[in-house]
Amino acid sequence: MIYLFCGLFGGAVLVAICKPLFSQDDTLESAIIEETAWDLLQRKKEIILGNIQDLDFEHKCGKLSDEDYQKIRGEMAGEVSLVLEEIDGIESSQDLDALIRHEVSVRKSGSHEPEPALCPSCGEKNIATSKFCAECGAKLIG
């Protein structure tokens, strides 16, 4: 009785584990990249926007002098502008979907990682398909 129970239980677990091995559909899950340059930029933009909102609020609460507030807000606005420009660059350079699909196929086909694109301006390693450097925003060659 106990052996039967153990067998059934073990069998059920084994079936659950092995089932995906024999499934047909390829989901391409392993090829998805969560943090593409575009994603990172979007995130960066959101962070700075949040920071600006916080800054406005802290200024209202009297934690900053007007002078500091103007200066820092100006800097932050500049940062957002930079990020927006980069985002525009990526979006206008290529169809976004095509960009993702390209990434996926590159990851899927070769077991090698794609050659990183070196930034001519700052030397940062960028994803092969990037058009602009994620670090300094300079245009990448090739």
Place this chain on the structure above:
Amino acid sequence: MAQVGQFALAMAVVVAAYSIVASLLGIRLKSDKLIASGRNAAIGTFACVTMAMVSLGYLFLVDDFSINYIAEHSNRDLPVYFKISAVWGGQEGSLLFWGWLLTVYSALVIVQNWRKHTAMMPYVTAVLMSSAVFFAGMNLFVVNPFNQIVVLQPGGVNALFVPPDGAGLNPLLQYILMVIHPPILYLGFVGFAVPFAFAIAAMASRQMGDTWIRTTRRWTMVAWFFLGVGILLGGKWAYVELGWGGFWAWDPVENASLMPWLIATAFLHSVMVQEKKGMMKVWNMVLIILTYIMCIFGTFLTRSGLVSSVHAFAQSPIGGYFLAFIVIGLSGSLYLLLDRLNYLKSDNQMESLVSRESSFMFNNLILLASCFAVFWGTIFPVISEAAPEWMGGGVKVTVGPPFFNRVNVPIAIFLMFLTGVGPLLAWRKASTNSLKRNFLWPAGIALAAGVVLFFQGVDHFYAWLAVVMSIFVSLTIAREFYKGARARSVGSGENFVEAVVNLTLRNTRRYGGYIVHFGFVLLFLGWSGQAFTTDTQAEAGIGDTITMRQYTLRMDRLAVEEVQNYTSTKATISLFENGEKVGVLYPERRFYSSSGQPTTEVAIWSTIKEDLYVVFAGPAPDGKKAIMQVYLNPLVAWVWIGGIILGLGTLIAMLPNKKSAPRTSQASRVEEKIEVEQHTT
């Protein structure tokens, strides 16, 4: 049923190990099938360990004393709920319970995040399952709860043996707080496995943004919440059950839970710097690695008996394995971190040394120093015993409360100071002028209160400082709410209370955090009351009275009673305050027959000012009177009140931010303006 448990454990080890291999291989070969199989195996591990837990619980319920663990931790008369809590009452069961919670968390995390974080999840699975393999393996091979009792018969034959009754659960654990304290503490310990796994996964998959932090933000808070509540419940248990008048003795077991909590607190603060400014990336990795390692170390400390003596450590079967696991885990994580350092460069520079981010750095420093002090004090007896003689080692020393208090109290007070100052500072750069303006009133009022207190006769320096700091921090917190609400109500036209509520709901993390700070202040205040504890001991017969300050206790009755599991001697004491009867106390002494141990049930008369704490210490030598120990513990209630506020604040911080009403867009703003103009003309 024991066979089912054994089978399930063995299967758990195999399946979890397979899950690691399949996940990692799947990533390497870019095979979705393998990855999915690894995921199912992780969930399968959960099923297996659950089965083992169920069968152990069942064995307790049916009093199967052929199993060693059951015979040692239960007896027939034990109430059902204690039989269930006895599952984690001993070493074997508590490790199984640890492993089980880990698999529960793993399954939850996998189900919750599989679609959202496809690239990280196989790594997360592999990391979580590595711990699962360790714990299930320990349970299977080293401390197996399903082992049967075997006795050596004359003639060298082993035979099974079933004792007629079990030895019973340790009476000190037969208490409702002890039923829930370990699970809650473990929920905290194990909870940090999740952010740890995501941190490792982020490094392994080179996804170095703050995704891992944002994904696990709530998990971290949940774990931190449970760990904090667990520690407090442990203190409460010590207070009401151990009967020595206090709630925190700096016992190694207590320290074991405090250390990860301190590092996790640092982590909770410093992730904000990364989220906002993209700085301290490496540091956050270090912190979460340390937190999880400390959780394992805490479990190890509690379970191996390392601290009582080096020799106990050598005797304990699990010590070496735990140490190996800690060393492998720590060096593996740090190696990965060093390898990925290039990806973890800061995005920003620091604008000013007087800023919120720098205050977070000091907060981290202080919390870690405090953790180190606790760590060092906890393991120092081992170090001292193991140190060579020419260095002055080889001696058994004790590191007890005087050490920890003397070292940690100044650190804690400085931390309080930072708690007060930090929120006053703006991100990036706080101008000195506004800082002065914000600082002046709270500091001034706190100091004035301090002067008054001094003339009231508070001459204990640290206690005085603690009170002054508490006032200062409370005022800055109140000020934050006030200023925020005012700034809000100017724009929205809400009244003040509405503004405070909405303010909190719109930014739960910040204002929930302030509430947590306030809870911490109260807790600290209650804790500092310990400096003024007084006590007295007296023999009292029927009709006798004991007087302590304004309280008078009159012994009315002494009764002996047989209860299911123990014999109880209960005193009935009338309590008078300034001559007026205010209540009746029932201090009790129990004798547990199955284990032959006595325990005390303390009677506590608690007011917000002080606790009158009455212990039935035992019968007097003449047999007619009872020895009563009476403590007057100032401010203890505030520890629990502070704890509750701390918990509530954490819960608020976990709430999702209430979305603001759709903001008025540029267009509607123009419309509004037109409307206003039309109205005025």
Place this chain on the structure above:
Amino acid sequence: MNNTRRNLLLALLVLAAPFALAADRERIKEITSNMICMCGCNQLLGACNHLNCPTRGPMTDEVAKMLDEGKTQEQILPAFADKYGLRVLAAPPASGFNLSAWIMPFVALAIGFIAVGYVARRWKSRSPEQAAEAQSEIDTSKYHKRLQDELDNYTPED
């Protein structure tokens, strides 16, 4: 006469005894809270609450006796350490190897402080001009309206 005086003195002593005890109670408590009860409970001597603890009574009496002899805490604690071993002290003495128990936490704090100061300084001095330069190159006014729109539509996530 002599007898009477002796009796009187005795009576006075007996009468005074409880008062002396009450006055000493606080001091005894102070000293015993720096010692560990040797019964194996690992609790502070003052906090050990075993019924019929075999060591608490004698040890406390010993402390009381030494206090009566006019000894101070600084003399009593080492005397106990000689008799029972260092283990009897609730915290190791700040001398010899045991000094490291006391010093290390503060050494660690000092090292941490220097490290934080160093890192903060480095972060602070890290090329703020570079960022400013990059910024000055682009025309922020172009994005001014975009920024306002983004801010209007921005709600902080959870």
